[in-house]
Structures are given as C-alpha cells and as structure tokens.
Amino acid sequence: MxxxxxxxxxxxxxxxxxxxxxxxxxxxxxxxxxxxxxxxxxxxxxxxxxxxxxxxxxxxxxQRESRERLRAVLIGSYFAPEIGVMLAEQGRVNYEAKRYSDKLLEAAEELGDYAKKVGGGEHGRRVRDQGFRKAIVGLYQHRCALCGLRMLTPEGHTAVDAAHIHPWSESGNDHPTNGLALCRLCHWGFDEGLMSVGRKYEVLISSQVRGGNNFPGHVLTLSERGIFRPEEGRFWPSQECLAWHRGKVLRR
Ligand SMILES: [Zn+2]
Structure with a gap:
C-alpha cells in the first residue's frame, strides 16, 4: 500500500x-x-x-523466532520500505505496551521501577501511553467514569481516553488507581477543573459550570451521581490522588 x-x-x-x-x-x-x-x-x-x-x-x-521471521517477510514483501520501518517499530511498541499493561494490572508494589525499565525517549513514552491506556480502558470496559457513556465503532475505536488523575509529568504514577477512563468531554472538564470526584466517589461539578454564558446541558445532571468504577475494588481510583485533584485542580 x-x-x-x-x-x-x-x-x-x-x-x-x-x-x-x-x-x-x-x-x-x-x-x-x-x-x-x-x-x-x-x-x-x-x-x-x-x-x-x-x-x-x-x-x-x-515461537518468537519463527514469528519474527514471518513478520519480517510479510513486511518486506508487501509494504514500502518507509512503512516497513514504522510497522516494525509499532510492532515493538505493541508488544512492550501489552507487557506494561499486564504489569500495571498485577498492581505490583515496585511499579515505579518498572516504569523506569520501559526506558525514556519517544519509544518509552509510546510504550507507557499505550500500556496505561490499554489497562485503564479495559478496566472501565470502555465506559466514561464520570458520565457512564460507552460508544465504540465496529473497528473498536472508543470514545474514552485513559486520563491520569495526578498527571504523569508531576507524579510519574501509572498505577491503575491513578487513572480514569473518560470520554472526550469529561476528560476536558476534569483537566480544566470543572469536574472532579468526591470522597464517596460521587461526581463533583464546579459552581463555575453554571456561570458565564455556559449552557452545560446534561453535565449538571451528573452532579452527586456515583461514578462508574472497575469491578475489583483494588483498581478503584485512589482517594489520595482524587484529594490531590480536588485540592489543586477543581475550581470552587
Ligand atoms: Zn463522560
């Protein structure tokens, strides 16, 4: 192609x-x-x-060896060389991201160290992003934690992102309890401090949503409703991370 x-x-x-x-x-x-x-x-x-x-x-x-040989022959035979290089790199990212996601779901204590093992640079960033996303989106079964929305295309494209509660750039924390699956609107509202999650896992809506020329529609109906959580309690969002978000990001 x-x-x-x-x-x-x-x-x-x-x-x-x-x-x-x-x-x-x-x-x-x-x-x-x-x-x-x-x-x-x-x-x-x-x-x-x-x-x-x-x-x-x-x-x-x-078998890994024969699998890699088959992959190399397929890529070499059917794709332009410049695409072949990208496919080979994406294959490595996919493989490592799956392993990273599995590690996150084991909820190992030494998680911080594992994130370091993924390495830095563009490759490491892609493995972490993809692995974290895979773990979070699976735990929340493609549902937005705040509004409960789930929409998927036949190709599996999903409306939700994997959001960090306490951003990675500050916390370096990829543990699933620092994550939420959020639809695009809720992700934006969460990052802007217009939405958050309370001590009883209820949706908090900033009073500023009602102000100005806003027309927040269904967002107001989410106020005080329970959030959608993963089945297993050990993967529920950490109250420590949520307290950070309420204190530093939520607009009062
Ligand atoms: Zn949502």
Missing part, C-alpha cells in the same frame, strides 16, 4: 480464506451467500465468529 492510504481489515480477513491456511468460522445460523464479498467490518462481525489457522502455522506463531 502507498504511504497515507487507509486499509480495512475486513478485506484481508475475508479474502485470506482462498490461501488455504485460514478458515472463516461462520456464526451459527448466519446466512452466508457464496461468492458475495464482505466489504464492511460490521457485516463481517454479523456473519463470522472469527477464523482458525492451520495447526502447523499456529505452532510456528507460538
């Missing part, structure tokens, strides 16, 4: 079946019309559970 053009995973996912190592698994009762091309992700999701791989290929993919 040329640089800058956008692909759609539905095409290769569907067409790979003709290569013989990949079998599509239809959903029970799905009405598959032979020869009819699937060209959208929502259609693909409606009809298929997934795909299964050849056992021999699967065994190779389970």
């Amino acid at each position: 040329p640089l800058g053009s956008k692909g759609l995973i539905a095409y290769p996912f569907y067409h790979l079946e003709s290569d013989g190592f990949w079998q599509l698994l239809a959903k029970p009762g799905a009405e598959i019309v032979p020869g009819k091309v699937i060209s959208s992700l929502s259609r693909l999701r409606d009809l298929y559970l997934g795909a299964s791989l050849d056992e021999e290929l699967w065994a190779l993919l389970l």
Whole structure:
C-alpha cells in the first residue's frame, strides 16, 4: 500500500480464506451467500465468529523466532520500505505496551521501577501511553467514569481516553488507581477543573459550570451521581490522588 492510504481489515480477513491456511468460522445460523464479498467490518462481525489457522502455522506463531521471521517477510514483501520501518517499530511498541499493561494490572508494589525499565525517549513514552491506556480502558470496559457513556465503532475505536488523575509529568504514577477512563468531554472538564470526584466517589461539578454564558446541558445532571468504577475494588481510583485533584485542580 502507498504511504497515507487507509486499509480495512475486513478485506484481508475475508479474502485470506482462498490461501488455504485460514478458515472463516461462520456464526451459527448466519446466512452466508457464496461468492458475495464482505466489504464492511460490521457485516463481517454479523456473519463470522472469527477464523482458525492451520495447526502447523499456529505452532510456528507460538515461537518468537519463527514469528519474527514471518513478520519480517510479510513486511518486506508487501509494504514500502518507509512503512516497513514504522510497522516494525509499532510492532515493538505493541508488544512492550501489552507487557506494561499486564504489569500495571498485577498492581505490583515496585511499579515505579518498572516504569523506569520501559526506558525514556519517544519509544518509552509510546510504550507507557499505550500500556496505561490499554489497562485503564479495559478496566472501565470502555465506559466514561464520570458520565457512564460507552460508544465504540465496529473497528473498536472508543470514545474514552485513559486520563491520569495526578498527571504523569508531576507524579510519574501509572498505577491503575491513578487513572480514569473518560470520554472526550469529561476528560476536558476534569483537566480544566470543572469536574472532579468526591470522597464517596460521587461526581463533583464546579459552581463555575453554571456561570458565564455556559449552557452545560446534561453535565449538571451528573452532579452527586456515583461514578462508574472497575469491578475489583483494588483498581478503584485512589482517594489520595482524587484529594490531590480536588485540592489543586477543581475550581470552587
Ligand atoms: Zn463522560
């Protein structure tokens, strides 16, 4: 593919079946019309559970060395060299971010040290951002902690961000209890000090929201409502971090 053009995973996912190592698994009762091309992700999701791989290929993919060789051949054969370099770097970031996210969810005490192990620079920043985001968005199941909104596209694009309660730049704290999944509006309101979270995990709305020429709409209805929290109590936002936010960021 040329640089800058956008692909759609539905095409290769569907067409790979003709290569013989990949079998599509239809959903029970799905009405598959032979020869009819699937060209959208929502259609693909409606009809298929997934795909299964050849056992021999699967065994190779389970070994890191053969997996890396397959990856290098695919990237070298099908992508322009400048994209190949970006893909290889993104592959490393994905791998390390997954490990970082797993570490965050183990909620290890020596977390600060682990963040240092990721290293500095652009690569380390991307691994941390992506790993923290993966952990937080999963814990909150794509729901905004403050307003409860959850919206996803068929591609898995989500309306929520992973926000630090006490910003990383100051706290260096990527522990899940320093995070909240927030939709774009609530993230902005939280960072601007217009919204916060109280001692009983209730939504606090700054009195300044009502002032000026504001028209805050549904935001006012959130006041005093309980926030949406992860299932396990050990991942709930830390009251220490929330107290910092109420004291330093929330506008009274
Ligand atoms: Zn929200």
